Amino acid sequence: MGAQIKIFRLFSYQPCGHELLVRVVRPAAPNADQGALDAADDVADSATEHLSTWWEQRRLQTQCPHQHTSNLVAEMQEEPVGEDLLGSGGRQLGIWTARTEYGAPWMVLGTAATEAEFWQQVQDDPDLLHLGPLEPAERRQVHFLTDEDVER
Numbered sequence: 211m212g213a214q215i216k217i218f219r220l221f222s223y224q225p226c227g228h229e230l231l232v233r234v235v236r237p238a239a240p241n242a243d244q245g246a247l248d249a250a251d252d253v254a255d256s257a258t259e260h261l262s263t264w265w266e267q268r269r270l271q272t273q274c275p276h277q278h279t280s281n282l283v284a285e286m287q288e289e290p291v292g293e294d295l296l297g298s299g300g301r302q303l304g305i306w307t308a309r310t311e312y313g314a315p316w317m318v319l320g321t322a323a324t325e326a327e328f329w330q331q332v333q334d335d336p337d338l339l340h341l342g343p344l345e346p347a348e349r350r351q352v353h354f355l356t357d358e359d360v361e362r
C-alpha cells in the first residue's frame with residue numbers, strides 16, 4: 211500500500227521573484243495498482259493546480275500588476291523540518307531549502323530559527339537524510355498555502 215503522503219511544491223514567479231509554497235495530500239493507493247497510483251498523483255496535481263490558480267487570481271494579481279510566469283523550483287514528499295509547515299497556511303513564512311543529490315526539483319525544506327538548527331534537525335531525521343540534502347541551505351520568504359486553506 212502506498213501510504214497517504216503530504217507533498218510540498220515551491221513555485222517561483224517571474225519577473226518579480228514571488229514564491230508560493232503549496233502543501234497538498236496525495237491519497238493512499240495500492241502499490242500494485244498503477245491505475246490507482248496514477249489517480250492518486252492526479253489528485254495531488256489537481257490540488258496543486260487549484261491552489262496556485264487561486265493564489266494567482268485572489269492574491270498575486272491584486273497586489274502586483276506584472277504578468278507572471280511560474281516554474282517549479284522545489285518539491286519534497288517527506289515531513290519537513292519544524293512544525294510550521296504541518297499547520298495551516300494562508301500566510302507568509304521564512305523557510306530553509308537545501309538542494310539534494312538527486313537534482314532539481316528535489317529539495318529538503320522546513321522552518322528553523324537558524325541554518326545550524328535546520329541542519330541539526332535534518333541530521334536527526336533518517337527520512338530527510340535519505341533525500342541526500344546538500345549544504346548550504348538557502349533562506350526564502352514564501353507565501354504558504356495548503357489544501358485546508360482554500361475551498362474547492
Ligand SMILES: [Zn+2]
Nearest residue numbers: 226228274276
Ligand atoms: Zn509580481
